[in-house]
Amino acid sequence: MRKILITTGGSGGHVIPAKIIYEHLSNDFDIFFSTDLRGFKFFSSENYKIEIINTPKIRFNIFFPINLIKLIYLIAKSIFFLKKEKIDKVISIGGYMSLPVIIASKILGLIIILIEPNMVLGRGNRFFLNFAKKILCYSDNIYNFPKKHIHKIELIKPLVSKSFYDLRADKNLNNKFCFLIVGGSQGAKIFDELIKDVIFDIAKKFSIKIIQQTSKENIDNLKKFYDDKNIENQIFDFEKKFHQIINFSDLCITRAGASSLAEMSLLNKPFIAIPLPSAKDDHQLENANFYLGKGCCWVLDQKTLSHDKLLEFLLNLLNNKSELVDKKSNLEKLNYNNSWSDINKKLVRAINEN
Template sequence: MKKRILISTGGSGGHVIPATAFYDHLKENFEVYLTLDNRGSKFINQNKYNFEIISSPRLTLNFIKLPLTFISLIISILRSIFYLKNKKIDILIGTGGYMSVPFCIAAKILNIKIYLFEPNMVIGRSNKFLLKLSTKLFCYSDKIINFPEKYINKMIIINHIFRKEIYNFNNCIKEEIDKKINLLVVGGSQGAKIFDKEIKNSILDLSKKYKLMIYHQASSSDFSNLEFFYKENNIDNKLFNFQENIFQYIKEANLAITRAGASTLSELAFFKVPFIAIPYKFATDNHQLENALNYEYNGCCWILKEKEFDQDKLTSLLINIIENKDDYLNKKNNLEKFCYQNTWNNINEKVISSLNEN
C-alpha cells in the first residue's frame, strides 16, 4: 500500500510553485494530497492539480491581536489533526510560510514525519520555528543564513526542484542577443509596480537602438497601460499574468529583468537566461538580495538594488550587457555549469529515497 503524503502550502507563488513540483515528483509513488489557503489558490493550475482549501491564520506578534491569533491557531491545529487522521497521512511536507504551522504542529502531536522545504538563502521564520518539530528539511545550499547550527544534520541538499513540464522546454534554440534582444520582465506573483512603470522607460530607450521583443509579466491593474505603451511606441511585446505558463516565455528570452524570488531565479538559471536581479527591498530578512548574491557569486547575473535603482542606471547596464558580449556569454556559460546536474531523474530519486528512509 502506498504511503500517504500531504503537501501543505499557500500564500505566495514562491510557496505554491515548489509544492506543485513536489506533487509532480511524488504522485507516481505515493498517494499525494495538496492543501492551500485562499490566497495561494490564485497561483495554481486548477485544471491540473487536485487540492483542498484550508484557511490558516496569519501569525502576528501584535499585542492587541495576539489573543485572537492564538484562538485561531488552536482551532486551525484541531482542524489539521482531524484532517491528518481522516486522510491517514504518513508524511507531511511543508513548503514554508505561516500556512504550514498548524499542520506541522498537528503532525508532531500525531507523530507524523515532517519534511520542510526552504528554497531561499535565508531561512524563513516559520521554517526556523518548525525545524525543532521536523524530521528533515530539503534545501539547495548548506550555507543558508540564520540556519541554527544544531539542526544542520536535518538538511537534505537537493538540486533545484521544478514542475515536470519545464523539462519539455529546455532544449529550445534561442536567438543570439546580437540579432534580437528577447527581454523577459518578471515582477513576481505579488506584483511589482517598479516593473510596470519604471522599467518601461529603459525599454523605450533601448528600442531606439536595438530590435526588441518584450515578454512582460504585468499586474492586472497596469495591464492596459502597458498594452497602450507598447502599441504607442511600436515595440513588439507579449503581456502575460502570473497564472500563465511562464516557461513558454522564458524559453524564448535571451535576457531577463526580475525580482529575486527563489523559484523565478531557479527557472531562469535552468533555461540559461542571464538576468538582472532587482531584489524586493522589503522582502523578509532581505532574503531576495541574498538569493541574488548567491547567483552573482557564481557569475550568473547582475544586481541592481532597488534603493539605488533609476532609469539611467538600468539603461546603461542593459546597453553594456548587449555591447559587451564576453561578459554576457560568460554568465550564460556559468548558468549552464550551475544547472548541469539538474535532471528529473536525479531529483526524483533523491527526494523519494529521502522520504522512504525509516
C-alpha cells in the same frame, strides 16, 4: 499507496515549490495539500485534493486572543484531518500558514520534512526545525541556520517543474533581442514605471522585443505604451506556459524569488536580479547572491537604481555581448548533470526513509 500531506500557502514562493513536489511524488504517493485562502488561488482549477487551513498571523495586538482561539481550532481541525485521511508523512514549505498542521503532526508523532527554497532560513522553518526529521535545501550555507540542526540538511537541486526540463534543448529562437521583465507573484511597480521608459530609449538604438509581466489592471496601459512606440511586445499578468515565455527571452530582468531564479537558471537564461527590498530577512538578495557568486547573473539595488543607471547598464551589455555569453556559459556549467530523474529519485528516497 502511502499518503503525504504537503502544507503550503501564502505567496507563489511557497505554493510553486509545493506543486513541483507534487509533480515528483504523485506517481508514488497519494498526495494531499493544505493551504490558506491566499495560497488557494495558485492552484486554479487543477484536480488536487486540498484542505483549507486558513491560518491567521499571530501578532501581539488587540486581535491576539481571537487569533489564538482560531489557531487552537485549526490545530484541532488539522489533527482530525490527518487522522481521517491516515496521512503518513507531512512536507512543509515553511511559512506561518503551516503552523497548525506542523503542531498537529507533532502531536500525532508523524514524520515532518521541510523544504527551504531560499538562501535565508525562513522564520517558520526555523521554528519547525525543532519538530522536523530533515530539511531539504539548495545549499548547506543557509543564512540564519541554527548549528544544532545542521545535521538535518539534505541537499537537492533547485525545484523546477518538469515542463522546464523538456525545453532545455531550444536555442536561438529570436531574430530580435528579447527582454523578459518579471515582477513575481507579488508584483513590482518599479518595473512598470521605470523599466518601460528605459526600454523605449533602448529601442531607439536596437531592434528589440519586450515580454513583460504586470498587474491585470495595467495590461492595456502598458501594451498601449509599447504599441505607440512601435516596440514589439507581449504583456501578461499570469501565464501557465511561463516556461515557454522564458525560453523565448535573451535576457531577463526579475525579482529574486527562489522559483523564478531557478527556472531562468535551468534554461540557461542570463538575468538581472533586482531583489525586493521589503523581502523578509532580505532573502531575495541572498537568493540573487547565490547565482552572482557563480557568475551567472547581475544584481542591482532598487534603492539606488535610476533611469540613467539602468539604461547605461543595458546599453553596455548590448554593445558588448561577451558578458552575456560568459553568464550563459556559467549557467550551463551550473546546470551540468541537473536532470529531472535524478532529483525525482532523491526526493522519493528522502520521503521513503524512516
